[in-house]
Amino acid sequence: MIMNDTPRHATLRRRLAEQLYAKGIKNTRVLNAIASVPRHLFMNSTLEPFAYNDNAYPIGADQTISQPWTVAYQTELLNPQEGEKVLEIGTGSGYQSAVLACCGASVYTVERIKNLYVSATKRFSELNIKVTCKYGDGYEGWAEMAPYDKIIVTAGADSVPHNLLVQCKIGGSIVIPIMENNELRMIRLTRMSENNFNKEDFGTCAFVPMLKGIM
Ligand code: SAH
Numbered sequence: 001m002i003m004n005d006t007p008r009h010a011t012l013r014r015r016l017a018e019q020l021y022a023k024g025i026k027n028t029r030v031l032n033a034i035a036s037v038p039r040h041l042f043m044n045s046t047l048e049p050f051a052y053n054d055n056a057y058p059i060g061a062d063q064t065i066s067q068p069w070t071v072a073y074q075t076e077l078l079n080p081q082e083g084e085k086v087l088e089i090g091t092g093s094g095y096q097s098a099v100l101a102c103c104g105a106s107v108y109t110v111e112r113i114k115n116l117y118v119s120a121t122k123r124f125s126e127l128n129i130k131v132t133c134k135y136g137d138g139y140e141g142w143a144e145m146a147p148y149d150k151i152i153v154t155a156g157a158d159s160v161p162h163n164l165l166v167q168c169k170i171g172g173s174i175v176i177p178i179m180e181n182n183e184l185r186m187i188r189l190t191r192m193s194e195n196n197f198n199k200e201d202f203g204t205c206a207f208v209p210m211l212k213g214i215m
Contacts, residue, residue, distance in 0.1 A: 058092045
């Protein structure tokens with residue numbers, strides 16, 4: 001089945017953005033992106049009826065498209081500005097990348113699972129979304145394109161990968177779910193100087209694990 005975008009989908013997305021506003025997301029740029037990006041086109045067609053529910057859904061390879069609230073919340077914490085260079089680790093469906101691109105960022109994204117990388121790349125090109133995608137291990141970051149204004153990790157890590165710290169600009173920030181005392185917590189690191197990062201903790205969150213290597 002070929003899916004397309006319709007006024008009905010647009011209405012559902014606007015409603016989703018309103019729900020997220022009611023749940024505490026206030027950044028207009030982020031809410032506009034949620035109201036604009038056709039999430040149903042980032043999911044299997046059988047899940048189309050659920051695409052504008054605030055839930056995570058399977059995308060194959062034991063992975064999920066993140067819950068819209070999580071996407072909106074992480075994007076709000078990242079606060080991407082027009083023209084900023086953003087690195088995302090964990091392309092998955094490509095939905096989060098598309099939201100970042102819709103906020104005006106110049107997006108580079110890395111995925112470790114070949115099939116997901118291939119389908120996301122195809123999707124970006126079909127939907128004419130300007131996101132640059134790489135098949136690789138996000139623990140390495142993407143050195144050739146560094147440094148980045150902002151870095152976002154959409155899988156839960158045990159600690160902040162060293163390469164991501166190195167590839168972040170001074171004054172830039174990294175939003176990443178980190179395991180601490182057996183709890184995944186949403187952390188934002190802001191690079192204050194060459195060797196100094198300021199850490200903020202935004203509470204518990206749920207993500208699939210960030211795994212080493214490619215497959
Ligand atoms: N941002 C995605 C979320 C997908 S779930 C979306 O909007 O759909 C997290 C993704 O991170 C999965 O696709 C998983 O394969 C990927 N991932 C996990 N560890 C990774 C790593 N080391 N490098 C790159 N991607 C990784």
